[in-house]
Amino acid sequence: MATAPRFWRENPSRYNLVGVECHNCGRHFFPPRSICPVCHRKSVGKMEKVKLKGEGKIFSLTEVQESPEEISMQKPYVLAMVELVEGARVSGQVIDCDACDLEIGTPVRVTLRKLSEEGPSGIIHYGYKFVPLKEKAP
Amino acid sequence: MRRVAVIGIGDTEFGELWDSSFREIGIQAGLIAVADANISADKIDALFVGNMSAGRFIEQEHIGALIADYSGLARDHIPATRVEAAGASGGLALRQGFQAVASGLHDIVVVGGAEKMTDVSDTESSMIQSSAADQEWETVLGATFPALHALIARRHMHQFGTTREQLADVAVKNHKNGSLNPKAQFQREITRETVLSSPVVSSPLRVFDCAPSSDGAAAVVLCPLDQAKKYTDMPIEIAGSGQASDTLSLHDRKDICTMEATRVAAKRAFDMAGISHKDIDVAEVHDNFTISEILAIEDLGFFNKGEGGKATEAGLTALEGQVAVNTSGGLKARGDPIGATGLAQAVEIVTQLRGTAGKRQVKDATIGLAHNVGGTGATVVVHVLRRV
């Protein structure tokens, strides 16, 4: 079982979707990386950490019926690939909704939930999940 | 660069091999291959072993030395190297062996691949397979390996109108081929109904869309083509070898319905062989999920993007089709002992090109292809094999 630091060091991105922006081309990436895959060497030193807004649309989705043991209590859950407004894509659960109400293109917003816990005495991991964004009435 | 030939092949049965340990399985395939190549142990210059995760499946690392040792080669002190690229470990080991012979560094090289998956629980096995994806930014968030492929499937259905039935047709075809392969894990034909009524794993994918967990090993013996006739009447040339990588996470790909690494690796292999996809008679592609085969047959160029499902439904990938795909039964029916899979593909293609595939023989097979994928496409290895 992993020790606490492996998870802990990623908390800024897990809690607050901290990614990076390449100041050479303006592209956003999540999680942070130190080299832009488009600009290569020109991006070194120009990758700045930014908090992504956490809003986006479902790019693809699936309802997971067979899950890792430590999250089996959450089954079945919806896993989606979310395209954020900044352009980066992330994988995460979509919660507090019925799977049948979701489709490709459904707008979602980030929230924070328990991801998993290391048994009854271990660390509890928290991180991002998504909830469907209710369309505001015009 | 020297031309390289396969002069010997060997594989074990694939399945739940309760009686056999990892090392037993590993050497068994090698012994068959060495016997097939008609060489003695002292001729072997080097050993490469494809293995994804013995460290987690059997808590054993240092697999190169282990296999060399139990192959009785410890006193010969041959170089023995373990190669890892998740699901593409076997294909990549083959490429390492190919490079070693082509470069002139070694003459006779044995390349094996092995995995022992059933010494851990099913859930543990799934977890280990998921480690081919991005543990920190996919798995931790609940993205299991089937779930990631389900995302691809859902998107492919959305974008191209691929149907649930067409996905099922991949499994039906591969089970049919598996029924003709005495070494396949599943030798039973199934119907669309079998697939469509099996339990959902991660929608839209069901149990029968997924390759099983398997124990097994496969091996080939390589030597320079110009020496091959010393050992066999029927050498098969590795005419092209291509490898490509891509982002570890699926979500970082521009287009999740295309495995760019497949296209690039295939182009590299085709260019080296001086052929095009049209020349391929028989292909073993990485169908760890039914959707994976649809992507593969599109990205390898056999069919236009988006038409893989239709082509499968129309029987164009069947034994007598336009290009025979996964004649062994594929990962789906032959089984998928991860590290062994890339070698098992090569063994099947060599068998086809030798014309010894029995009931599943593709008529006049001259050029074949093996397509091996790691993770959701972060590593792809493509080999083109040719009768000489």
Added chain:
Amino acid sequence: MEVGIVSYGAYVPRYRITPEEIGKVWGVDGKSMSKGLMISCKSVPSPEEDTITISVEAARNMMRRCEVNPKDIGAIYVGSESHPYAVKPSGTIVAEAIEAAPHLTVADFEFACKAGTAAIQTCMGLVGSGMIKYGVAIGADTSQGAPGDALEYSASAGGAAFLIGAEKTIATIDHTYSYTTDTPDFWRREGQMYPRHGGRFTGEPAYFKHVISGAKGLLERTNTTAKDYTYAVFHQPNGKFPTRVAKQLGFADLQLTTGLLAPTIGNTYSGAVPLGLAAILDEAKPGDRIFAVAYGSGAGSDAFAITVTNEIDSYPRHKAPSVKDLNSNLKFLDYATYAKFRGKIMLGSE
């Protein structure tokens, strides 16, 4: 310096279960239970929710409604009797999640159902003394009732967060008064999954004595009567107790309705008065006066006299969900699913 509420945010899980559904399992007449408690359903946290996630939701909703720089927050206190960790603060995760870390003080509070209001008082002191600019006080719980116990019909989940400060307050906290004795009416020992309680002893000598003493103490000290207030909110272990206490103190139903959430949400413990207060702020107008009394077993009460300011008119309440919004989009559970969600089912281990 007029210390008060600068912003607030609420959160209630979407899942609900009815007393009828619970009663069905235990051979209890759920309908009369529902009527007796004045609870039509109670909220249930999903397996991926706990006091920390509820606190984060509430705190983020609070931050959505104001322009305050999170780095100006000098203290975060999370009051709860269901902190996920016995040792390791809930508040640190909230602090990181709203980007208030690291230059602040954080602690978790516990005083049964009034830990959240104790947190408000602490923030008032720190802001009032000039030690900090802003403090965050959160009351949140995912309270547990043992299977079959009377508490199971009411113990629910939810919480609210308040940004306490002295500038641009949407409501000033004019006065607070607490009344505390050692009265063991309800407790949970270290390491125990479910609390125990003194049955009818939780009523007169505990809830009623402390709430009424706290309320009267505040009315006397502020020289006010029930009629001076637009709204009143009392700790609500059910719908019945606060209604009775309100009547005894001379408050009318109309003053009570807005902040009375137990009938549709249940007893959110440390979240109860904070959520009631949030529901009131959702509709309050400048000049409205709010009377609030929280109760915590063990036992004590915290009473507050609050006045809504003109700031509320320009305060963007719409930027986060109201308590009414949180009480919609509901999903009702059967007992089996509820038991699974609440970890009441023993699982086989490897």
